[in-house]
Amino acid sequence: MESYLFPFDSLICMLLGISFTVLFTLLLVFIIVPAIFGVSFGIRRLYMKSLIKLFEVSELMLSIISEEVWIIAKEPVSLEQEIQDMRRGGAEPEFDMSDIFYFCRRGVESIVDDEVTKRFTAEELESWNLLTRSNYNFHHISTRLTALWGVGVLIRYGFLLPLRVTLAFTGVGLLVVLTSIVGLFPNGRMKNYLSDKVHLMCYRICVRALTAIITYHDSENKPKNGGICVANHTSPIDVIILASDGCYAMVGQVHGGLMGVIQRAMVKACPHIWFERSEVKDRHLVAKRLSDHIADKSKLPILIFPEGTCINNTSVMMFKKGSFEIGCRVYPVAIKYDPRFGDAFWNSSKFGMVNYLLRMMSSWAIVCSVWYLPPMSRMEGEDAVQFANRVKAAIARKGGLADLLWDGGLKRGKVKEVFKEEQQKLYSKVLVGSSEDCSRS
Amino acid sequence: MGSTNSTLLKIPNVEVLMQETGFSPAHIIRLHDRFKALDKEGRGHLCPQDFGAIKELAMNPIGDRIIGAFFSPGKEMVDFHTFVKILAHFRPVDKDRPKEPNSPELINSRSNKLKFAFQLYDQDKDGKISRDELLKVLRAMLGMQVTEEQLESIADRTIQEADLDRDDAISFEEFRKSLEKVNIDHKMSIRFLR
Numbered sequence: 077m078e079s080y081l082f083p084f085d086s087l088i089c090m091l092l093g094i095s096f097t098v099l100f101t102l103l104l105v106f107i108i109v110p111a112i113f114g115v116s117f118g119i120r121r122l123y124m125k126s127l128i129k130l131f132e133v134s135e136l137m138l139s140i141i142s143e144e145v146w147i148i149a150k151e152p153v154s155l156e157q158e159i160q161d162m163r164r165g166g167a168e169p170e171f172d173m174s175d176i177f178y179f180c181r182r183g184v185e186s187i188v189d190d191e192v193t194k195r196f197t198a199e200e201l202e203s204w205n206l207l208t209r210s211n212y213n214f215h216h217i218s219t220r221l222t223a224l225w226g227v228g229v230l231i232r233y234g235f236l237l238p239l240r241v242t243l244a245f246t247g248v249g250l251l252v253v254l255t256s257i258v259g260l261f262p263n264g265r266m267k268n269y270l271s272d273k274v275h276l277m278c279y280r281i282c283v284r285a286l287t288a289i290i291t292y293h294d295s296e297n298k299p300k301n302g303g304i305c306v307a308n309h310t311s312p313i314d315v316i317i318l319a320s321d322g323c324y325a326m327v328g329q330v331h332g333g334l335m336g337v338i339q340r341a342m343v344k345a346c347p348h349i350w351f352e353r354s355e356v357k358d359r360h361l362v363a364k365r366l367s368d369h370i371a372d373k374s375k376l377p378i379l380i381f382p383e384g385t386c387i388n389n390t391s392v393m394m395f396k397k398g399s400f401e402i403g404c405r406v407y408p409v410a411i412k413y414d415p416r417f418g419d420a421f422w423n424s425s426k427f428g429m430v431n432y433l434l435r436m437m438s439s440w441a442i443v444c445s446v447w448y449l450p451p452m453s454r455m456e457g458e459d460a461v462q463f464a465n466r467v468k469a470a471i472a473r474k475g476g477l478a479d480l481l482w483d484g485g486l487k488r489g490k491v492k493e494v495f496k497e498e499q500q501k502l503y504s505k506v507l508v509g510s511s512e513d514c515s516r517s
Numbered sequence: 518m519g520s521t522n523s524t525l526l527k528i529p530n531v532e533v534l535m536q537e538t539g540f541s542p543a544h545i546i547r548l549h550d551r552f553k554a555l556d557k558e559g560r561g562h563l564c565p566q567d568f569g570a571i572k573e574l575a576m577n578p579i580g581d582r583i584i585g586a587f588f589s590p591g592k593e594m595v596d597f598h599t600f601v602k603i604l605a606h607f608r609p610v611d612k613d614r615p616k617e618p619n620s621p622e623l624i625n626s627r628s629n630k631l632k633f634a635f636q637l638y639d640q641d642k643d644g645k646i647s648r649d650e651l652l653k654v655l656r657a658m659l660g661m662q663v664t665e666e667q668l669e670s671i672a673d674r675t676i677q678e679a680d681l682d683r684d685d686a687i688s689f690e691e692f693r694k695s696l697e698k699v700n701i702d703h704k705m706s707i708r709f710l711r
Contacts, residue, residue, distance in 0.1 A: 171655065171671045173679065173687075174696050176579065176637055177704040179658065183583040184607050185707055186573035188551060496576050497660060503578070504662035507671070 107243060111280035120289045120441070127417060127440050134224060171507055179499075232438050240285045240437040247281035248334075252341040254278065259344025268374070271345035272323045279320035288442040289417075290317055297448035298322050299377040299407035302370055304399055307409040308471055309381035310389040311422040312429070313436065314411055317444060324379035325349060325369060329356060347375055363402060370404045377407065382464065388421040389413050391478035392471055395464040405451045408467050410475035414443040447474045524549065534598055538605035538624055544709060548604065552597050562594040563587075578658045582637045590642070606633045609706040628693070630705040635692050645686035648672055 110116055254274040261267040283290070298321075299305040305324060307314060318324065326348045330339060339350055349369060355361050369375050382395035389412065400406065413420045418439025422432050436442065449470055454463045472479035524546050525531050535545060553559075555567045568584040569575060577583065587595050587603050608625040622629065638646040638654055651672045659668065679687050679695040687695075 171675055173638075173675065173692060174634075174699045174704065175658070176634060176654065177699075177701075179577055179579045180583060180634060180637060181607070181705060181707065183574055183577045183580055184604065186571055186577070187555075187568065187583070188548075188604065188707065496578060499576060499578050500658065500660035500662050504659045507659070507663075 103239075103242070107284050108246070108281060111284055112277050114276065114280065120284075120287060123287070124289050124417070124441060124443060130224075131416060134221060175503075228440075232440070236287070237434075237438045240287065243281060243285035244433075244437070247278050247285055248338065250281065251275075251278035252338060255341045255345040259341075268346065274345060275323055275342075276320065279316055282316045283320045286313065286316070286436055286442050287440075288313070288317060288444070290321075290443075291445045292321055293445065293447045294450075295321075295448060297407065297450050299324070299409075299448075299451075301375060301377055302373045303377045303405040303407050303451065304366075304370065304402065305377050305379045305407045305409055306382050306395070306399060306467060306471075307379070307411055308389075308392045308475065308477065309383045309386055310411065310413060311386055311420045311432070311436075313420055313442065314381065315379070317411065317446065318379060318409065321446070323376050325376040327351075327366070327378055327380055329353060349378065359398065363398065366399070367402050367404075370402065382468075386422045388423075389415075389477070392468050392475075395468045397460040397464050400454065400464045400467070401460040403454060405453050406463075406467055407451050408449040408471050408474075410447040410449065410471045410477075412445050412447075412475040412477065414445075417441040417443045420444070445475075449474055528597065530598070534601055538601055539608060539611065540601065540605065545601065548601055549597065552600055562596045563600065564593055564595075578660070579637060579654070582640070582654075582657070585640070586633065586636060603633075606630055607705060607707040609708060610702045625706070627701050630701050631693055631696065632689070634705065635689055638687075638692075645684075645688050646692065647686045648676055651675060651687075 106117060106119065251274070254277075255271070258267060258270045258274055261270065305318070307318065315326065319326075323346075325346070326342070328339070328350060330336065330350045330352055339348070342348055343350065347369065349365055351362065351365075366378060369378060380399045382399055383393050384396050387393050418436065418441060420436065420442055427435065452463075452467055452470070454460070458466070469479050471477075525542055528534070528545065528549060531545060534540075535542065540548070552563070555571070556563055557567065557570070565584055565588065568587070574580045574583065587600065589599075602624060605624040606629060610625060610627065611623075635646070636642065638650055640650060640653070652668060655668050655671055663671075676685065676687060679691050681691050681694070682688075
């Protein structure tokens with residue numbers, strides 16, 4: 077009886093062996109080799125075009141329009157103007173019982189719809205891209221669409237996900253091994269050259285591991301040594317996207333585990349800035365290390381995300397002023413993701429890192445655009461906060477994102493008292509300024 | 518239409534709600550989504566902390582009074598119906614809705630909007646705004662920006678102007694009279710697009 081099984085056994089083994097070899101060769105030729113040399117066959121762009129066609133088909137199938145995006149008309153009228161309007165007779169503004177209407181209305185408006193909560197949940201799509209995770213308003217509509225979705229699931233989880241995970245492990249593994257090897261070289265031009273090449277190659281493999289289709293604009297403004305590169309932050313993938321097109325010195329906290337291994341390996345090849353947990357609190361120490369790094373022109377530009385947290389890519393929130401106090405050239409970069417192919421936003425309160433990466437790797441693709449803006453420096457008489465806001469406005473404008481005053485820290489913390497005081501100050505200026513005139517007359 | 522109908526069916530007594538408040542089905546659904554978004558723990562009702570989590574509201578000088586307006590005295594929970602009914606105060610007045618002679622007063626009538634604003638002042642609900650209550654509101658709106666004397670003089674002046682029966686407090690009628698000329702509909706309405 078056993079003799080019947082043997083031929084099948086070896087047949088299966090042979091088939092498996094051949095398919096693995098074929099797969100690996102394909103992988104090598106079409107993905108890894110181009111990554112090493114920084115060329116592209118254009119397979120990903122072709123894939124993107126076919127995905128767009130697929131979404132158009134699904135949109136046709138969707139005969140039901142999604143619920144209309146509902147916005148309330150928020151009056152852009154300021155506090156002062158509103159109070160002037162409410163005065164009858166045009167006498168000097170004094171306190172009136174109706175002044176409370178302004179605050180009352182604004183309060184209820186924020187109950188119905190507030191700016192901040194919107195930014196920390198993923199952006200809503202107008203039509204469905206066949207991923208249930210972006211399915212907010214759509215319920216089971218037609219069998220054909222569900223079938224299409226089913227096929228999509230098979231492709232994404234059965235083919236794309238294993239492929240991408242393999243690539244990811246390859247990329248990370250190569251990064252650790254090769255940077256350690258480069259670290260053995262003596263410091264000098266050769267080492268820098270090799271380190272750049274190694275970093276670029278590994279990041280490119282990671283980009284392919286995510287099927288990220290990136291369009292870089294205005295590459296003549298790419299960051300140079302002795303400067304800081306600032307960008308808006310949507311997810312940890314931002315780092316991979318930027319680092320696959322240029323070489324940067326990373327800044328971050330020292331982690332344990334796999335991240336720690338990667339960090340230690342990277343720093344052998346070229347100087348990155350990793351802080352111990354305790355050092356992060358000491359702002360002077362942080363600033364000093366950053367300025368020391370910048371002063372050395374042979375070191376790479378530093379990559380920093382001044383928002384401090386991940387925002388959902390519909391807006392840019394307040395930039396922390398720390399990186400703008402150093403007084404060197406700032407190279408702003410705007411990153412805008414196309415949400416149709418996969419939502420790159422990392423909602424850290426909902427998903428952990430591993431969960432997030434798995435979601436990323438089982439989406440269709442990550443499509444984004446990167447704009448390199450011309451460098452900016454702090455002008456005479458401008459303080460760090462104003463400079464930060466100027467840079468933020470430029471990034472928001474270029475990327476087509478809303479420019480908000482809000483602090484990304486609001487995602488977790490309570491509103492600082494200072495915001496309430498601002499409102500009180502504005503209101504009192506309208507009243508008290510005029511009651512002084514009253515008392516004089 | 519299929520998806521909207523199924524959401525509407527999940528809300529109990531939704532027909533009555535639409536009748537009473539005048540919100541369209543689309544608005545009710547959107548408010549329901551908002552209610553669910555605020556109700557982070559999925560309990561089916563809101564408590565004061567859920568409102569407190571709205572950052573813009575926390576920044577509002579009278580934010581806690583507005584939150585208080587949603588909760589009747591002694592209750593710590595707001596269900597969807599109450600939520601919608603209170604928000605209905607801020608619907609713009611329907612200019613083209615014919616006035617039926619025996620129908621109950623609309624929630625978003627001028628008088629009801631004024632009553633809503635009145636209760637923001639009158640926290641002890643005795644029907645009058647005392648000097649003390651007025652001072653509290655002034656302090657909330659102005660904070661540390663003016664001195665205590667200035668606050669008191671503003672309060673005194675306001676009561677003097679509005680208090681017609683000289684009982685040193687402002688009743689609802691006096692409140693309404695003093696705001697005769699103000700365009701309440703414009704100032705106490707939220708314009709919903711579509």
